[in-house]
Amino acid sequence: MAFRAPPTGLAKHVSNLMKGNLIKKAPVWLPVVQSIPPGPSIIRSQQPHVNLTAQTPAEKAMAADATANSSRRSTSLSIRHKQKHLRTPPPRPRAIVYPEDRLRRQFYKDHPFELSRPKVLVENDDGVNRTDFSQLILPGMHLAQVDGEAVIKYQLHLMTNENMPERKAYAKATSEFYVLRAQQEQEERDARQKMADLLQNINNNKYTKKALYHEEQALLQGQGLIN
Numbered sequence: 001m002a003f004r005a006p007p008t009g010l011a012k013h014v015s016n017l018m019k020g021n022l023i024k025k026a027p028v029w030l031p032v033v034q035s036i037p038p039g040p041s042i043i044r045s046q047q048p049h050v051n052l053t054a055q056t057p058a059e060k061a062m063a064a065d066a067t068a069n070s071s072r073r074s075t076s077l078s079i080r081h082k083q084k085h086l087r088t089p090p091p092r093p094r095a096i097v098y099p100e101d102r103l104r105r106q107f108y109k110d111h112p113f114e115l116s117r118p119k120v121l122v123e124n125d126d127g128v129n130r131t132d133f134s135q136l137i138l139p140g141m142h143l144a145q146v147d148g149e150a151v152i153k154y155q156l157h158l159m160t161n162e163n164m165p166e167r168k169a170y171a172k173a174t175s176e177f178y179v180l181r182a183q184q185e186q187e188e189r190d191a192r193q194k195m196a197d198l199l200q201n202i203n204n205n206k207y208t209k210k211a212l213y214h215e216e217q218a219l220l221q222g223q224g225l226i227n
Contacts, residue, residue, distance in 0.1 A: 007038040062099040062159075062166075099159075103152045106170070114148040133157045136176045143184040151177045 011033045017023040108115055132138060133153040137146050151173050158169035220226045 011037060062102070100152055100156060103155055103166075103170075104149075107148055107152055107155075107174075110174075111148060117147065119147065134161070136173065137180060143180055143187065146177065146180050 011030060014023065014027065014030055018026060130138070130150075133150065134157060136150060136154045137143070154176075155166075155169045155173040158164040158172060159166060162169075164172070217226070
């Protein structure tokens with residue numbers, strides 16, 4: 001029977017096989033197992049030092065505040081649970097918290113009507129989604145492409161890359177957003193006015209009126225309403 005390494009020594013066993021040239025290529029899961037080794041139990045112990053979400057220090061600091069608040073609430077609930085039932089609670093996975101969650105809640109709380117705007121889920125012509133949020137609107141973008149999610153990502157960029165406080169970044173992102181929305185509404189009003197003027201000119205044309213009259217008469221004759 002082939003030798004089976006225990007879970008705790010699996011990474012070391014594979015490394016020894018590679019040193020002895022028994023395995024030519026390292027498995028794709030080896031770096032993961034080396035950084036997060038399996039435990040002797042099927043219930044994995046939590047390792048707070050492992051950065052599972054690949055967040056920056058600023059993002060981790062924001063997430064730590066939300067995690068601390070949730071842990072205080074869960075601690076009070078667990079104390080009441082133990083006092084009432086006196087049994088060990090089942091293990092639960094750690095909550096994955098992202099700073100965008102708090103920024104998103106604040107933005108849509110102040111701008112609820114942005115949720116009613118239609119969202120285009122189709123990719124652009126190049127097939128590449130936007131990943132650069134150093135500016136609220138990039139060169140070549142249309143004003144209608146700037147939505148609430150772009151404001152949130154732009155605020156997060158100001159906080160993480162320019163070390164701007166949350167309230168100041170929120171004020172800067174929303175002020176630029178208001179300017180773009182005003183420009184977009186002005187363009188829409190100009191387009192509606194231009195279309196209304198064009199239709200008015202068509203309706204005022206005597207030849208158009210004459211053609212519409214003859215068309216109406218032909219329809220009435222076809223229905224037998226007039227001779």
